Amino acid sequence: MSTPTSSPTQGSHTTRILTIATHAFTQLVRMKVFYFLAIFAVIAIASNFFELPQHAGPESVGANVLRSIKSWSLGAMTLFSVVLSIVATALLLPKDVEDRTLYTILAKPVPRFDYLAGKLLGVLMLVFVSLLAMDLLMTAVLQIRTSMVIAQQEEMVKALGWPPDAVASLLSETRAQGPNWSLQGAVFAVFLRASIMASLALLISTFSTSTLFTTIVSFLIYFIGHFQADARDVYLNAGQAGEGLFARLASLVFSLVLPDFQLFNVIDAVIEGQAMPLVTLGKLTLVGAYYAVFFTIASWFIFSDKEF
Numbered sequence: 001m002s003t004p005t006s007s008p009t010q011g012s013h014t015t016r017i018l019t020i021a022t023h024a025f026t027q028l029v030r031m032k033v034f035y036f037l038a039i040f041a042v043i044a045i046a047s048n049f050f051e052l053p054q055h056a057g058p059e060s061v062g063a064n065v066l067r068s069i070k071s072w073s074l075g076a077m078t079l080f081s082v083v084l085s086i087v088a089t090a091l092l093l094p095k096d097v098e099d100r101t102l103y104t105i106l107a108k109p110v111p112r113f114d115y116l117a118g119k120l121l122g123v124l125m126l127v128f129v130s131l132l133a134m135d136l137l138m139t140a141v142l143q144i145r146t147s148m149v150i151a152q153q154e155e156m157v158k159a160l161g162w163p164p165d166a167v168a169s170l171l172s173e174t175r176a177q178g179p180n181w182s183l184q185g186a187v188f189a190v191f192l193r194a195s196i197m198a199s200l201a202l203l204i205s206t207f208s209t210s211t212l213f214t215t216i217v218s219f220l221i222y223f224i225g226h227f228q229a230d231a232r233d234v235y236l237n238a239g240q241a242g243e244g245l246f247a248r249l250a251s252l253v254f255s256l257v258l259p260d261f262q263l264f265n266v267i268d269a270v271i272e273g274q275a276m277p278l279v280t281l282g283k284l285t286l287v288g289a290y291y292a293v294f295f296t297i298a299s300w301f302i303f304s305d306k307e308f
Contacts, residue, residue, distance in 0.1 A: 199292040260287075
């Protein structure tokens with residue numbers, strides 16, 4: 001007796017979403033988007049040998065190098081995760097329409113929300129795997145260089161005859177620049193930002209027939225999102241500035257619809273060696289979840305009215 005082959009129509013909503021997500025992930029891997037990882041590897045390894053001018057004194061030996069490794073690595077993660085999330089999402093729907101895969105899936109019938117959620121989850125799986133590989137590479141490079149810096153500092157302070165308390169304080173500050181949980185929190189914040197952009201690109205792709213248009217508009221909104229806080233300030237200070245009710249409401253809507261990417265600037269503090277509070281990470285998680293859900297539901301409303 002033959003076993004029936006699983007399809008996106010079988011099982012619960014979760015099963016259908018996971019099936020579509022797995023297919024989307026496989027589809028994107030076949031597009032060889034993972035070549036971005038090779039570029040990141042070169043950047044991360046090169047940053048390991050990137051030397052900045054050092055001030056006199058053992059307290060500065062290697063500290064700038066460790067910050068440089070984190071800065072280059074997290075910057076590369078941010079750039080490539082945003083590019084991956086936007087481009088990968090922009091490619092999926094038009095390609096399914098071109099290959100007529102979309103018509104086959106929706107004719108099963110598969111609920112349109114399940115289809116969109118599955119596609120988005122597939123992109124997020126791609127981004128997650130990419131960031132995981134990048135994170136492992138960054139952590140390994142940073143751990144090796146931190147050990148080298150500490151050994152160099154111990155040798156220098158011993159020659160200078162520093163007291164034990166001063167030596168312990170110096171080494172503690174240096175270790176704070178190495179791999180820690182706050183650094184992992186910063187990587188998770190990078191993933192949250194990419195998740196927002198993937199869901200936003202999904203929304204745009206539901207009413208756009210051009211991959212190029214979706215990509216350009218998504219990047220434009222991404223840059224606008226870095227100034228979203230200014231719109232919130234207009235809303236909060238509108239009453240004092242004598243602005244009308246319409247301006248205040250417009251500013252509020254603008255703040256609720258467009259994400260404020262300035263919130264993710266806490267990554268800069270992690271690069272400097274500061275700890276990321278759990279409250280801050282929780283706030284970023286809620287912000288990322290809000291916009292991801294908001295854009296996905298908006299995509300569903302638009303997509304449900306389209307004729308296929």
